[in-house]
Amino acid sequence: MTSWKMLQFVSKRVNSAATKRGLNVERFEEAEGRGESKMAFYQALQNSLGGEDMNPLVQGAAVWYYSLQHSSDEYAVFSRALENSTRDHFIACPVVKMAKYWSENGKGLVYMYYVPETYSQGSSSLDLPEDIMYAFGIPFHSNYRRQFSPEEQNLSLQIMQYLANFVKTGNPNFSYNFSRKRNTALPSWPEHRVHGGGERYKEFTALLPNHQGLKKAECSFWNQLIPVLKSSASLQSGTRIGKNSTESGLPSAVTEAGRKEDQGSYA
Numbered sequence: 001m002t003s004w005k006m007l008q009f010v011s012k013r014v015n016s017a018a019t020k021r022g023l024n025v026e027r028f029e030e031a032e033g034r035g036e037s038k039m040a041f042y043q044a045l046q047n048s049l050g051g052e053d054m055n056p057l058v059q060g061a062a063v064w065y066y067s068l069q070h071s072s073d074e075y076a077v078f079s080r081a082l083e084n085s086t087r088d089h090f091i092a093c094p095v096v097k098m099a100k101y102w103s104e105n106g107k108g109l110v111y112m113y114y115v116p117e118t119y120s121q122g123s124s125s126l127d128l129p130e131d132i133m134y135a136f137g138i139p140f141h142s143n144y145r146r147q148f149s150p151e152e153q154n155l156s157l158q159i160m161q162y163l164a165n166f167v168k169t170g171n172p173n174f175s176y177n178f179s180r181k182r183n184t185a186l187p188s189w190p191e192h193r194v195h196g197g198g199e200r201y202k203e204f205t206a207l208l209p210n211h212q213g214l215k216k217a218e219c220s221f222w223n224q225l226i227p228v229l230k231s232s233a234s235l236q237s238g239t240r241i242g243k244n245s246t247e248s249g250l251p252s253a254v255t256e257a258g259r260k261e262d263q264g265s266y267a
Contacts, residue, residue, distance in 0.1 A: 057229045093219040103194045110192040112201035119205045134159040
């Protein structure tokens with residue numbers, strides 16, 4: 001798959017996830033007018049995770065985990081928890097998982113960036129993600145220039161330089177393949193590596209700081225705990241099916257496989 005096709009693929013996946021996330025937030029806001037914030041939050045979170053057909057263990061775990069982020073019944077608090085859960089589930093953690101895979105399997109150099117939620121509500125009234133606006137120089141467009149502060153315009157210049165470097169050399173820090181001399185005005189952007197003190201990423205805010213372990217706790221929840229819960233539920237379901245099949249006199253592939261695995265474990 002070429003780089004351009006990969007970019008299109010990732011873009012479609014992110015746009016689809018963002019659309020689904022937006023719809024669930026909108027449903028929560030509608031539900032808030034009909035009942036208490038807490039119940040609306042639970043219902044909206046259930047809908048975002050697949051509705052009634054979703055694994056109840058997953059739903060319960062997600063409600064419990066993101067309920068830890070608030071201690072009041074105010075609408076704004078539950079709305080923020082819903083936004084955080086859907087953003088992590090559909091956007092942030094899948095990207096973290098994909099970057100980890102590319103880094104571990106030698107798919108080229110990997111560089112990650114992140115726009116914090118608190119910074120994504122900039123001075124502009126445009127309905128576009130901040131990283132898209134900065135990358136394409138929207139703060140300098142004649143129709144929108146007045147909506148951006150000098151700080152945001154400077155950030156846009158630096159982000160455009162990063163991306164231009166990456167397109168030319170495969171490294172956002174260097175403008176030329178034949179030179180390792182870096183523009184000192186552009187803060188260093190470390191490579192995202194899974195091992196050796198890696199998992200570094202660039203934060204797209206005014207000072208362009210580097211951080212480590214993007215959403216470590218949240219993505220451990222979605223990428224590690226949730227698959228275990230799903231697997232556990234599948235095993236429980238298989239055991240029930242196997243028991244019913246045995247009682248009816250039919251051989252059970254599930255129970256037979258379980259016996260073989262047990263024998264191998266203790267051999």
